[in-house]
Amino acid sequence: MTKYLDAFINAFSGSLSWTWKSIVFDVPWYTNYFWGLLLISLVVWSLEILFPWRKNQSIFRKDFWLDFFYMFFNFFVFSIIISGFYKVLELLFSSNGIPIKSLAIVDLSKLHMAWQLLIFFIVLDFVQWFTHVMLHKFPALWNFHKVHHSVKEMGFAAHLRYHWMENILYKPLKTFGVLILGGFEPEQAYIVHFFAITIGHFNHSNIKITWGPFRYIFNNPVMHLYHHAYTIPEGSYGVNFGISLSLWDYIFKTNYIPEESGNVRLGFEGDEHFPKGFVKQNLYGFTKDKEEQKE
Template sequence: MEKYIDVIKNAYSGYWNYLKHELISINHWDNYFYGLIIISLVVWILEIFFPWRKNQAVFRKDFWLDTFYMFFNFFLLNLIVLIALSNTAEAIFNDILNIVGLSMSSFQLVDSNHVPQWLGLFIFFLVNDFVQWNIHRLLHRVPFLWNFHKVHHSVKEMGFAAHLRYHWMEPVVYNSLRYIPLAIIGGFNAQDVAIVHFFNIAIGHLNHANLGWNYGVFKYIFNNPKMHIWHHAKQLPKHAKYGINYGLTLSIWDYLFKTSHVPYDGRDIELGFDGDEDFPKDFINQELYPLNKKHSR
């Protein structure tokens, strides 16, 4: 038990020191704090100059709520619980493997140190996105998880910052379920992960932005605003009651597994979900919403 207490203490102190370093150090390209700010400003400027919904305000509905979510989920949540929880779970899992004479290296199928960097990054990106696509489907299909995911789908006007409006339990679910698949292709350093992460953040921001882009022929590979708007549609097609267009960065999974649906230009469709008029409008009550047992799909 003392070992796990030390893991938790080190996680808090380590992440706090990391966060301070990110805030005061701007001389390295993989700075997550300023990287998020730069990506957000670029996409916001694109929204302002090339708006898809021209009557949507620059400071759209819930702009500041989503901006708070963006920084809370990207940084403060890690400080409050996520890093400590993740490190502790990893330590427990590795100890269980050691008891039976195994380690995570026993399951490793790909070692990025033994393949070209571009190939290692591509494999990491592809596996990560496919795992997250499947987890996203679970968030829609499992009533318990859907109650957490409702926070993200409570967005009524799309904009770049809506990308990171989600309940704090979502990264717990994502990180728990993708730990083993990503460990199987381990060996990546922090800068490798940063390249993939920044790319995913940029595409995610663009998907939620007030932009009428579909990337031409690349729409069959990358998720895009004209496709993702339908994922947030309040009225779902009868053949897909749990949802459509689950892609995060890539759209290819939806086309391969027949979950894509872009029937027409969805610029002005209503967003949300059935009963969202009674969903809390503020951060605290949105976070507490899933704890109310009466809420079910």
């Protein structure tokens, strides 16, 4: 029991220490997620101000500061809190004779690092696409995902407004995606991480970008706006599930872009009863909402 407690404390303190070192510039600049996130946010927000798609939308749009708080809570605070639990799970695997590397089904060790990163990016993006579909398909998971879809005006920070339970759901599957790639050492994964953050920020921004012919590969703000639309195709549980890549939606026929005006009502049926504050939103999903209780 002591070794698990020690593992938890060490992982927690290590994550906390790394975050603080990032804030005070005591880590290599290319791995500094704290200031990297701020820089990407500032660049995309500046582009929103200079080239707004929906020109009647305020610079400080509805729930701007709430989303800004979500961004740092989910990216740093919750990651620090949960890091100890993941370390304990890893220790449990190894203690029960399940070597992590035994899960690998592909050996990338002989490939150039560029190919390793590309495969890593594609595998992780598919895992996240699949998880995202599950969040919409199953009601219990959808109740947590409603937090993300409660955004009523899109902007870069909406990218990281999501219920803390999504971290619990996404991270194990993302970790599994890494584990099946034998021979891949994730020290260079920061490249993929920063790229994914940038794409995610753009996808939620008030900028009209479609990437031209690359729209069939990369997700974009026009496509993702319809993912957040209040009205979705009849009989569907969602459309445009892509995270960084749109190609999964085109492959699995979940793509949907009826027009590109940007004037789309966002949200979901019954969102007028959805909690407005951070605390109540993050308690949501564990109990039935008031409308469900009335039925």
